[in-house]
Amino acid sequence: MLTFGTAGLRGPLGPGPDEMNVTTVARATAGLAAWLRDRCLGGGRVVVGRDARHGSAEFAEVTAEVLAAAGFVVIRLPEPLPTPVTAYAVRALDAVAGVQITASHNPPADNGYKVYVDGGAQLLAPADTEIEQRIAASTEPIPRTPVETSGGDVLSRYLARVAQLPQLLGGSGERADIRIAFTPLHGVGGATAVHALGAAGFSDIHAVAEQFAPDPDFPTTPFPNPEEPGAADLLLRLAEQVDADLAIALDPDADRCALGVPTPEGWRMLRGDETGVLLADHVLRTAPADALVATTIVSSRLLSRLAPARGARYAETLTGFKWLARAGDGLVYAYEEAIGHCVDPATVRDKDGISAAVLAADLVSQLRARGRTLIDELDELAIRFGVHLTDQVSLRLPDQRAAAEVVNALRAAPPAELAATPVDYVDMSALRGRMRTDALVFTGDGVRLVIRPSGTEPKLKCYLEAVQPVSGPSGLAAAGKAAEERLSELRDYCRTLAG
Template sequence: MSAPETGTDDLAVRVAAWIAADPDPASRDELRGLTDDELAQRFSSPLTFGTAGLRGPLQAGPSGMNEAVVLRTTAGLARRLTDRCLGGGTVVVGRDARHGSESFAHAAAEVLAAAGFRVALLPRPLPTPVVAFAVRHLGAVAGVQVTASHNPPHDNGYKVYVDGGAQLISPADREIEAAIAQAGPANAIPRTPVDPAGEDLVERYLDRVAALPHGTDRGIRIALTALHGVGGATAVAALRRAGFSDIHTVAGQFDPDPDFPTVAFPNPEEPGATDALLALAERVGADVAIALDPDADRCAVGIPGPHGWRMLTGDETGALLGDHVLAVAPAGSLVATTVVSSRLLEALAAARGARYVQTLTGFKHLVRAGDGLVYAYEEALGHCVDPDAVRDKDGISAAVLVCDLAAGLMARDRSLADLLDDHAVEFGVHATGQVSRRFDRIEERAAVMDAVRRRPPSTLAGMAVESEDLAVRRDRLRTDAVVLGGARAGESVRMVLRPSGTEPKLKAYMEAVVPVADRAALAGARARAERLLAELRTAVPWE
């Protein structure tokens, strides 16, 4: 997203050209106040398309999220759509409630309208899944959601959906980047005012989500937090429309607040982020707790237990929802998860007469797993429970189905914890964990991966293991990752090592599987699995 390339211009000339074309006076003043070193940093690494779009800090210049970047990005998107004979089609534009989101969404809508597209600009800050739904519902050629999901408060982003409602994937991202390079100065990009749409698309989304439950039982008490994001009102409306009335919310986290004042990091995966939710659940005697991330595309679930409330892992919730969806799905339906997620869904699918596919991480891959897809999840709290309507992770529809499952179990004097026990007895304990390490330099991260490839460990947790380098595959699982796995006497361990796609980190995803003879042996099997996980943690290559 840099200024137009001239080949020989020095930094001062490029900065001056950018400032002259920046339509935001605050951004112009910000750049004028920077040192030469700061300007060199701002102009050395322009934002590029990552997970379905852009994400970065709110700052002036080509390396940040700002109005000029949004204008040029949207001009590139419009050019790419027009070049693919999609000009004049409908594009949905939505936003969350982060700093800058409202002005960025209007800027994107105005550029698209001036380029001849029909623009459905959503009326207010709304969850990301509403945009994904609207793209499919309207048969739109694309969708844009201005959001940085669960990133820190100083970030924002620009997420792109293509026709069909799935996230953008390569080579479309590179094609858009090429079009952006030809977009010209930001202040020369035509803009046409756009009036926001009404509430109809939101109502259609709520109707669809409310129709998802399988059962008729609604007698549960729900605790819910929106973590200062945009999901609170929509989630409560969806739950009420589905028939759930006993809903208690974390009041101090319910309304959107772009500063996320009560959490260190607005991600329900992070330690401490759900403390207020679990305290509320305990105080009101809830049966299930739901945490949404700030744009409500992720759903975390909490349950009570003998030692108090705890949050389920994404893999635990994935198995619960996968089984629930398959209970009413046609025989031979497809479920999918990723190379770093638990293998429990694969075993469950085989037992339920379903097909299973493993993909690379990210819902841009999961929703393209194949025909007949009825459910997909990834361990990072993402669940797609209704791919015919929303081809992306959707925390609100997942929350409705979790509550449907919990209510049906409660009506039979059972619980989500009981169902987890059932899975462990039927398929063995599948205990999962993750550790990561941040690196100051990309070269250090690459050196660790290279060392693992050249000298993979021969044993893990006392088991002989084999390694597979996914970087040498020639199919859709080709990626920068190494899989280590071994088994002995019915037990197995697995570790996947991969660089993060969004941070300068290496991640290790671990799983230990221990068979369970009967319910009486369950506690011992779980303890054994946790010991194996502890051994795996000590064997992570960078520890």
């Protein structure tokens, strides 16, 4: 059977209990309903949303009907919508749970079933295994009751909140008009993002026409993830053609946001860590004293240096927003290096590409009014805190078992040196409590490497960081070159791991 991984199910479409189909979805929903009833939440409100992937409409209908037959009040959202809208609806409507049918940025053959619990946060262990036990105990046939669509005002309420973010989070600084190049990568975020940006005052938007309408086949990019090589090529080409100030790419369910920027060498996409620290700094300039910001064990350490300099607290969690959303009291911003940003945790307790896009546009607008750019901001941070270069090496393997075997081999014989630097080694699977996970962390003077198997795909993921002090503005280029050389050595090492 498919098991609950990152907040729910995800897998290829097809027959059988190990793939996504109507029976799998019905059984999962019956298990979820039983788990909710066991917690005295029976009869509560549950939100059901979906994206535009193959099978999503049917899976959402089945989910809603099984929940209704089980006695729940079902809000079945009326159209394909971004995942953050469902997360918002769970919290805004005081629902006991929410289900979004989506496989996020997976290839076209996949679909998934993402679960939110009360408060709008992702499902957290041990609830996943508890639901799996109830799925295994569910019997055929599973009752279903027809459900009409509802919740027609949810999107407008969400958009009204997002439109306020520049004033709520960005402060009252002077703003300049900017031009934006944009793509939703064939997903469901196109119209929602354009509306949100326009309502926030950013109407000069040029979209990649070939990628704007939802298309479950993703014809221009087989791996519809802005981080994948080539996925943002059409966006960057358009940004150069229209002389944009900012390029924005969402993944297909619009919970992730990637930014592209002009540089003297041409347009490039920012890494998730670069965007993460820029948005964190923007939020912290207007945040209350002793606010909390958070990131994950695989992200850059730069936020841990920025936060105290801005009078804020810093927290670090395992990967995934099921952990980040629960980082602690006073959370005002959280990000993970995989271009996930939570800029409004009081409203959406998950990553939200739409609100991140609006806040990024606000930041660029304020910078342009002062004659500055995002690259200028990154350089200033590097001069103060050191160059922090990060990268990810993602190795595709035959299956998830192969990825686990590589990690186990490293666990048995860990390297003592990386990039000509002695490193210490922490096996996080040996830890206790919430920080226990299947990951290896190697740390030395100015180098850091985290290696873990993916929880959703047959991949081995390596997260690299090289840190180099900067003597001053004149030393920035040399420091950047030295950090890149060390990062290159880390890349070379990681590429040997797949044999």
